[in-house]
Amino acid sequence: MHDQIFSLDALRSAYAAGRRPDEVVAEVFRRIRAAGDPGIFLHLNDEAAVAAEARALGPYDADRPLWGIPFAVKDNIDVAGLPTTAACPAYAYHPARDAFTVARLREAGALVIGKTNLDQFATGLVGVRTPYPVPRNALDPEIVPGGSSSGSAVAVARGIVCFALGTDTAGSGRVPAALNNIVGLKPTLGAFSATGVVPACRTLDTVSIFALTVADAFEAFCVAAAFDPDDAYGRKVRVSPLAAPPPSIRVGVPDAASLRFFGDKVQEASFRAGLARLEGCGATVVEIDFQPFHAVAEMLYEGAWVAERHTVIGDLIARSPDAVHPVTRAIVGKAESLSAADAFRGFYRLADLRRETEPVLDAIDMLCVPTIPTFYSLADLEADPIGPNSRLGTYTNFVNLLDLCGISVPTMPRDDGRPGSLTLLARAGQDGLIASVATWLEQFGPRTLGATQWPVPAAPDLRAVAQADEVEIAVCG
Amino acid sequence: MHDQIFSLDALRSAYAAGRRPDEVVAEVFRRIRAAGDPGIFLHLNDEAAVAAEARALGPYDADRPLWGIPFAVKDNIDVAGLPTTAACPAYAYHPARDAFTVARLREAGALVIGKTNLDQFATGLVGVRTPYPVPRNALDPEIVPGGSSSGSAVAVARGIVCFALGTDTAGSGRVPAALNNIVGLKPTLGAFSATGVVPACRTLDTVSIFALTVADAFEAFCVAAAFDPDDAYGRKVRVSPLAAPPPSIRVGVPDAASLRFFGDKVQEASFRAGLARLEGCGATVVEIDFQPFHAVAEMLYEGAWVAERHTVIGDLIARSPDAVHPVTRAIVGKAESLSAADAFRGFYRLADLRRETEPVLDAIDMLCVPTIPTFYSLADLEADPIGPNSRLGTYTNFVNLLDLCGISVPTMPRDDGRPGSLTLLARAGQDGLIASVATWLEQFGPRTLGATQWPVPAAPDLRAVAQADEVEIAVCG
Numbered sequence: 019m020h021d022q023i024f025s026l027d028a029l030r031s032a033y034a035a036g037r038r039p040d041e042v043v044a045e046v047f048r049r050i051r052a053a054g055d056p057g058i059f060l061h062l063n064d065e066a067a068v069a070a071e072a073r074a075l076g077p078y079d080a081d082r083p084l085w086g087i088p089f090a091v092k093d094n095i096d097v098a099g100l101p102t103t104a105a106c107p108a109y110a111y112h113p114a115r116d117a118f119t120v121a122r123l124r125e126a127g128a129l130v131i132g133k134t135n136l137d138q139f140a141t142g143l144v145g146v147r148t149p150y151p152v153p154r155n156a157l158d159p160e161i162v163p164g165g166s167s168s169g170s171a172v173a174v175a176r177g178i179v180c181f182a183l184g185t186d187t188a189g190s191g192r193v194p195a196a197l198n199n200i201v202g203l204k205p206t207l208g209a210f211s212a213t214g215v216v217p218a219c220r221t222l223d224t225v226s227i228f229a230l231t232v233a234d235a236f237e238a239f240c241v242a243a244a245f246d247p248d249d250a251y252g253r254k255v256r257v258s259p260l261a262a263p264p265p266s267i268r269v270g271v272p273d274a275a276s277l278r279f280f281g282d283k284v285q286e287a288s289f290r291a292g293l294a295r296l297e298g299c300g301a302t303v304v305e306i307d308f309q310p311f312h313a314v315a316e317m318l319y320e321g322a323w324v325a326e327r328h329t330v331i332g333d334l335i336a337r338s339p340d341a342v343h344p345v346t347r348a349i350v351g352k353a354e355s356l357s358a359a360d361a362f363r364g365f366y367r368l369a370d371l372r373r374e375t376e377p378v379l380d381a382i383d384m385l386c387v388p389t390i391p392t393f394y395s396l397a398d399l400e401a402d403p404i405g406p407n408s409r410l411g412t413y414t415n416f417v418n419l420l421d422l423c424g425i426s427v428p429t430m431p432r433d434d435g436r437p438g439s440l441t442l443l444a445r446a447g448q449d450g451l452i453a454s455v456a457t458w459l460e461q462f463g464p465r466t467l468g469a470t471q472w473p474v475p476a477a478p479d480l481r482a483v484a485q486a487d488e489v490e491i492a493v494c495g
Numbered sequence: 496m497h498d499q500i501f502s503l504d505a506l507r508s509a510y511a512a513g514r515r516p517d518e519v520v521a522e523v524f525r526r527i528r529a530a531g532d533p534g535i536f537l538h539l540n541d542e543a544a545v546a547a548e549a550r551a552l553g554p555y556d557a558d559r560p561l562w563g564i565p566f567a568v569k570d571n572i573d574v575a576g577l578p579t580t581a582a583c584p585a586y587a588y589h590p591a592r593d594a595f596t597v598a599r600l601r602e603a604g605a606l607v608i609g610k611t612n613l614d615q616f617a618t619g620l621v622g623v624r625t626p627y628p629v630p631r632n633a634l635d636p637e638i639v640p641g642g643s644s645s646g647s648a649v650a651v652a653r654g655i656v657c658f659a660l661g662t663d664t665a666g667s668g669r670v671p672a673a674l675n676n677i678v679g680l681k682p683t684l685g686a687f688s689a690t691g692v693v694p695a696c697r698t699l700d701t702v703s704i705f706a707l708t709v710a711d712a713f714e715a716f717c718v719a720a721a722f723d724p725d726d727a728y729g730r731k732v733r734v735s736p737l738a739a740p741p742p743s744i745r746v747g748v749p750d751a752a753s754l755r756f757f758g759d760k761v762q763e764a765s766f767r768a769g770l771a772r773l774e775g776c777g778a779t780v781v782e783i784d785f786q787p788f789h790a791v792a793e794m795l796y797e798g799a800w801v802a803e804r805h806t807v808i809g810d811l812i813a814r815s816p817d818a819v820h821p822v823t824r825a826i827v828g829k830a831e832s833l834s835a836a837d838a839f840r841g842f843y844r845l846a847d848l849r850r851e852t853e854p855v856l857d858a859i860d861m862l863c864v865p866t867i868p869t870f871y872s873l874a875d876l877e878a879d880p881i882g883p884n885s886r887l888g889t890y891t892n893f894v895n896l897l898d899l900c901g902i903s904v905p906t907m908p909r910d911d912g913r914p915g916s917l918t919l920l921a922r923a924g925q926d927g928l929i930a931s932v933a934t935w936l937e938q939f940g941p942r943t944l945g946a947t948q949w950p951v952p953a954a955p956d957l958r959a960v961a962q963a964d965e966v967e968i969a970v971c972g
Contacts, residue, residue, distance in 0.1 A: 220843060250846035325835030329843075332836060356835035358802030359809060366697060366806075369727035 039086030108341030117214025134169025164194030189414025191226025208253030211246030276308030430463025516563030585818030594691025611646025641671030666891025668703025685730030688723030753785030907940025
């Protein structure tokens, strides 16, 4: 059991062969203890209770897509019976109900193991802005785990759970994926309900999925995605099972003048190798001027949207300033000098920049960017808690402001052994398209999954289907 | 020539029979002088220059849809060669180019006569918030002309021009139509370019059309509507020529508890008579709870959007407070106490209310409301410059916040002889559908056009077409 691979296919095979889910639950908790990292989970479900829930699933039911699948939940997403803290003990509350998305996953047979650590209030891309112990990066304890969904990413990378929920406003569902050699799927805004989720920037937030493989992440996405009429920002996003990419794909990439690696030549080489892989699979790579995208990215923390965070924790900061992490407090406090007119000026600027990006996006099927420009160590963050964090958002901050969907996918390791990672981005509703192309990248080069020694499974057998516009598309869920 | 009807059909017939456009121009200027109202136009084009422009059109060309058609332009929309003041002399500038929409109309052969008065910076629904003489209501000089597009509405109602451009944020393209017995077409947001238009609330503004008949308004709409890539809020709105309404139409109307006439029983009776007319034409009238729509309406001036106006004139108010009308200054000044967080709280509230209206709108084809709840006199506004203005927006303020298109259409006069008016509203892109149903209402009862003695022309001969979703729809322009 110790060598049981925690992928959906592997677990299903084990279940079909007679493995019991309470045995899997026991193995999950054994791995948690073996990891010896108190920073991953902020709250664990009671092991006996999860085992009982597993037994209550009854006999193996292949029709329940996540039957007996263990998963973890970022601690800004409600799970009934566990507190929600958003990594701020003073903010904690005890939700009566599961978040909408958690409930859907459980209905499909998945088992909640516990709640994971995060940059407090999901403000940060580093994973160190927490009053709890910082989770260790699953591959290299010297580098940051990435955030804000730090615990969820590490739990998946260490093979403790099959998948985990994160959230993603600025890149919190992608940056930690890149830093831990796993997949981070950031859905189209509104595809996942925000009911039962602590908002960061309510107009830009989404729940996200971490998994070891694209296929696993996408399956969890299909189960979790559903229109929630109680979420005013929910949208009816059409998703279909993973299919083969269309025969001809145009992939826009930042031109040489737009690329930013902050001196990391190895990361640049890794990015170029990834693009060559895409071309080798038949994609056409098109260089684009990325300046409007960079300009949008800079608006996220410089512009009005930080005021959204203030609507969530402004009262807490005023009442108990010391209850909030000092870096978080400094960032969110900037909102206090922003007027409503400033907010509208920000929207006008964003509208102008969006218009600039439209012809670029019209001419391609998707974008491909590095997920992160480089790696930062815990020591780097101690020396400068802001700068490295900002730079980690270089290729992620613009994505939700432009209403793109994205998937960060591990690819061939860098020459120095650090994980390679690329992100594919496309217009809202194209989650399936980018996931299908992501399967090309995860099959690139010798690699194991996350921080495990588990091999990359064979490429999924994807049916060729007609272009999305030409076929009827089923709504998942 | 004095009795020449200024409708598109009548003028085209005259042109086809040999009438010269410079003769029509001379008649326009004669009517302006005869009107004896210095409040209608803030700036007139030089008569000789317009006559020369008319002669330069060459021989009559039936293929130019607005060949020789005189029109007026609200003075917050640029016309090259005339100042743009937005009814604030201190704000005036001299644009080098026509606004995008004006340019399209001129390319189609239309002739700009002059720039019309307005509530300063398009802030108001009454027409009296201007430092210039207040235009007289075309029907009754005791009542307000309505605003903010006061001069444009009066110029059309008096038969001075065939159509006029207004703008509409809160109802400025509809309220003056109701008060002057003409049609006010408020397009889907983004259908008309905002390039060359002084913003009021940039996210909610649209240029609008006044005309004597639905057919004339819709023809001008089809000419003017076009995607403008330079306007970040421009949208690709598909419009098709006016067609017969589909055989079955469900029209939502406020239920008895939601109706607000502020004691005006005659207006209530007029509204009910209009609904009976709709039913007589085959529509199904469905009563709905209008509270969410009223709640949205209240947000327009109570909520964050007033900060948009502040982005336009905040600097002017700070520099030269006396240059701004005191009522306008007081309204826009409210923005100074609104934070960016307040703005986002407003958006969240709007999103929740929008979600509440969605099932209502899903169950009907369009809404029908009174354009105005009652009439107010100049004396009423002198006694209270704010209250009557707010009440005039009862059935208009929510429309752009909910991204609806609308058309205000005159209908059978009230029992006391005041003009009857209804507004039809539908989701973005349904401009043609509501215009087609509006033709039923303008044919209701004995009536003349605007303030003229011209008869209502026979109903246009509308082709029956399949539902919009089932046919290929051509983009106008």
